[in-house]
Amino acid sequence: MNIDREKELSGGGLLRSQGGWSRVCSMRKRGEKALSDERxxxxxxxxxxxxxxAKERQDVLLPESERLKQFSDAVAKACESAGITVAFLRSGSRSGSLPSIRKEFARKGVYEYGLSLTETGRQLGVTTNAVSFMLKKK
Structure with missing residues (x-):
């Protein structure tokens, strides 16, 4: 069985998507370009x-330094309203409401602010593994 598939395999994606050379040539004469991205x-x-x-999402993303500043401000505000200091939150103590506050901010740091587990842990005074554990527990 001798099947000639040369036509099927010739020409790039642009040729196939536009319907052949004649359409590509006519598009070029009119100055039109086909939108493509090799990725x-x-x-x-x-x-x-x-x-x-992708463009819309890029417009929404803030630089990491800005997200980190916003996260730090949110942590400070939550600590103030809970009547504790940020230093006490970062102390590693497990007393009172500290574990629940840390857990809430571990989720926010990773999922809302897009911070790494490591950076979130630094901000909360816990290890990367502790942040990971907090995210796994419901």
Whole structure:
């Protein structure tokens, strides 16, 4: 069985997605460009949507230093309202409401502020493993 698949295998994704050389050539004459990104497999509309979502998300992300500052401010405010100092929260003590406050902020640090387990642990005065454990427990 001798099947010639040369046509099927020739031409890149742009050729196939636009319907062949004739369409690509006519697009070039009109000055049109097909939206593509070598990291994303898919047609024009899909690639456009993925890139738009990535751009929107990028606009929302803050630099790590800013997220860390906001997290530290939130921890300080929570400590103030609980009537404790940040130093006491970071002391490692397990008395009173400290474990629940740490657990709440471990979740916020990782899931809301996007901080690493290590950085969240530094801010709360616990180890990376402790943060991981807090996130696993319901």
């Amino acid at each position: 994303i497999l898919g047609g024009y509309d899909f690639v456009r949507d993925v890139l738009q979502q």
